[in-house]
Amino acid sequence: MQLAQLGELGLIRRLEAALQGQVAGRSILGVGDDAAAFPPPHTWVLATTDSLVEGADFHLGQVSWADLGWKSLAVNLSDIAAMGGVPQYALVALCLPASVEVSAVDALYQGMLEAARSFGVTIVGGDLSASTQVVITVTLLGSQPEGWDGYDGLMRRDGAQPGQQVAVTGALGASAAGLRMLTRGERFDAETEALLRRFHFRPLPRIAEGQTLLRAGVRCAIDVSDGLLRDLGHLGHASGVDVVIQADLLPVSEAVRRAYPQGWRELALAGGEDFELLCAAPSTALERARRQMDTPLTVIGHVTGPGSGRITVLDAESREFHLESAGWDHFRS
């Protein structure tokens, strides 16, 4: 059955039923009214919004609806992680063609609810519209972790200081490697293919790691969504500093090096959607954080001095490394 047969009201009732279980016994007003309502956090409110757009961010032939649901929440979770925050409530605005199958929307919500449950989020509201292109916009609200409050209890983009080290969680380039494999139709062994697909479609937001970094004393972070160089550029620009990174220090998984023996360095530098956390902090804070988390935290460079956000990449022989593409821009082709 397509949405055109079920109708808007039918779909609303169906989604209300799917979301009902989440709020049972909790004192909040969830889906089904003009607005959602819930108790305020004891800290500042964190709020972020992000859209996934068919044709730009995904292609329906490549991604399952469940993965799309997971990812639409994950990209927002990653923004809360980059602030060191605790995610709490989500609102979902769906734009769907009337020809979409009802079962596809069910799967989309299953994926979204899986991500929501995994990270303690309740989906409290939303909106449905008919469109020619699938657009999924999630707004995610959160709080600061217990014991933190206000402007100083956040990791911001503008906090990098000359002399600080620059570090990144996890590994880079795997999501972009997955996208490259799908776009070019390349084949690898089954395990590598599954891994790369998973990195691209089921990114793991670094929620716990963000809070650990904050508690360890890190005050400057951004998530890697547009690509390492571009996001480091945002951080440098906001902080008014320049940064040098060393290409041979970049953490890149074995699967990515194996699949792209020539291209992995470029994937790690310019590939988007890693959703790792990139931070600048004194080495003591990074040391403290490293002791408190299982996820790798790799120093890849340092803040050189005041500047306009210029990022220099050096190779193993300290020569400047040049890159053809510097990351993702939504409006330039």
Place this chain on the structure above:
Amino acid sequence: MQLAQLGELGLIRRLEAALQGQVAGRSILGVGDDAAAFPPPHTWVLATTDSLVEGADFHLGQVSWADLGWKSLAVNLSDIAAMGGVPQYALVALCLPASVEVSAVDALYQGMLEAARSFGVTIVGGDLSASTQVVITVTLLGSQPEGWDGYDGLMRRDGAQPGQQVAVTGALGASAAGLRMLTRGERFDAETEALLRRFHFRPLPRIAEGQTLLRAGVRCAIDVSDGLLRDLGHLGHASGVDVVIQADLLPVSEAVRRAYPQGWRELALAGGEDFELLCAAPSTALERARRQMDTPLTVIGHVTGPGSGRITVLDAESREFHLESAGWDHFRS
């Protein structure tokens, strides 16, 4: 200049500059970081999201970008009004084709900021994506009015009781009349045309009226966005009651009656986007509210008894009035 030339980063910098003035001197973290951050309200948080989609909700040839900006915020303000709430912070997710002119985005934000200033809202964050279709998704956060808190300090859809009166603020059908005029290319005198355009493109959310209704003791309301009958159906369904309304009591402006002498009753019953508040309450509460607001508050019917949300419309001779269309469904054509 088109967005394709300016690029995403250029547009972000431009919007950051446009939004900067709003937050000067306030202790919040606005646009420019991974998430916005601001102090929590002293009450429950109210949250709503709503998209305007090109081709479904508007046509670029008909509406100015500034009006589109105003309306994208207004439709969300109306949802906060329907809860009796106070709007505070907005996040804006924009999906735009790369061919859109930069000046169009400037105008869009001017209209949005005009609505924001008019109703005390600060735009604290957003997201930009490239798309083939313009989609504007606003998420609006608010609080309960001073002196109110928690589940009982809200107007909800599910609070209607048998015997209560049903009333509506302002006048109905004017937005739909404007849309009909534009769609059919009909011409009227200049004043009527200007009025109908304004009703359709610059709706006035009933923020103050919503708070007045709440303070006066009203606990059940919804805003008229899908059309009176359909929204009253939502309210009746959520409350488990049936409702009778009298067509000759419907408040309809002179301009609409003049422009559509045959069709105004249908426009008032089924036309969407009036953004008036529709409520069910004891007559004493409505009396109290009426004394405290300048906006008309018209009783149009009453809650008959328990039921499944059946709405009966009676004409002046108490005969049942039948309508061809019962309001807007996004997925049915």
